Amino acid sequence: xxxxxxxxxxxxxxxxxxxxxxxxxxxxxxxxxxxxxxxxxxxxxxxxxxxxxxxxxxxxxxxxxxxxxxxxxxxxxxxxxxxxxxxxxxxxxxxxxxxxxxxxxxxxxxxxx
Amino acid sequence: xxxxxxxxxxxxxxxxxxxxxxxxxxxxxxxxxxxxxxxxxxxxxxxxxxxxxxxxxxxxxxxxxxxxxxxxxxxxxxxxxxxxxxxxxxxxxxxxxxxxxxxxxxxxxxxxxxxxxx
Numbered sequence: 001x002x003x004x005x006x007x008x009x010x011x012x013x014x015x016x017x018x019x020x021x022x023x024x025x026x027x028x029x030x031x032x033x034x035x036x037x038x039x040x041x042x043x044x045x046x047x048x049x050x051x052x053x054x055x056x057x058x059x060x061x062x063x064x065x066x067x068x069x070x071x072x073x074x075x076x077x078x079x080x081x082x083x084x085x086x087x088x089x090x091x092x093x094x095x096x097x098x099x100x101x102x103x104x105x106x107x108x109x110x111x112x113x
Numbered sequence: 114x115x116x117x118x119x120x121x122x123x124x125x126x127x128x129x130x131x132x133x134x135x136x137x138x139x140x141x142x143x144x145x146x147x148x149x150x151x152x153x154x155x156x157x158x159x160x161x162x163x164x165x166x167x168x169x170x171x172x173x174x175x176x177x178x179x180x181x182x183x184x185x186x187x188x189x190x191x192x193x194x195x196x197x198x199x200x201x202x203x204x205x206x207x208x209x210x211x212x213x214x215x216x217x218x219x220x221x222x223x224x225x226x227x228x229x230x231x
Contacts, residue, residue: 041224041225042224043222043223043224045222046219049219103155104155
């Protein structure tokens with residue numbers, strides 16, 4: 001079971017780029033890396049998912065080095081509304097045991113004016 | 114847009130009561146999940162279901178049961194509520210993996226039910 005480690009919290013200012021790194025030293029060959037965002041009093045929301053190298057969508061970019069033992073979620077030019085908790089998950093889409101469905105404590109990002 | 118709805122946003126129950134939390138999704142997803150979220154502990158998986166009448170235990174199933182009689186509906190049951198079950202409960206749904214069963218593909222979450230057991 002791939003366990004993930006993220007910083008507990010991070011502070012940033014509006015307009016800055018924020019990079020949140022997740023460590024997953026025991027990632028397995030078939031595991032994907034997924035990031036979710038959660039605002040207070042809401043359920044988590046899918047942000048991005050990737051397997052290797054770089055994935056980009058309209059919200060964020062996900063950088064995965066060749067050894068895949070870590071990944072970095074990059075949020076360009078954050079605004080106050082990006083203040084949330086960000087979760088990194090690692091899991092195998094073909095795993096029927098549910099082992100991939102583990103959300104850690106997440107990283108609490110605070111964006112300041 | 115996928116919509117996952119939960120029967121109540123806030124619920125207050127007494128110790129020993131039987132509690133039903135209902136979740137409905139409208140995207141014909143095979144997979145449905147129940148999590149609880151507590152400060153400092155993140156989300157923890159209670160039960161999941163990858164088909165009608167199918168259920169699998171998650172990380173913390175003790176004190177809970179589930180029911181999935183229809184594809185769109187997944188119920189979480191607290192047979193005898195206790196104060197340590199006071200928590201935020203989140204339901205989610207997703208598409209299945211390529212060969213059936215749950216997957217790490219995108220999960221869609223409901224707004225949550227904040228349950229207080231007194």
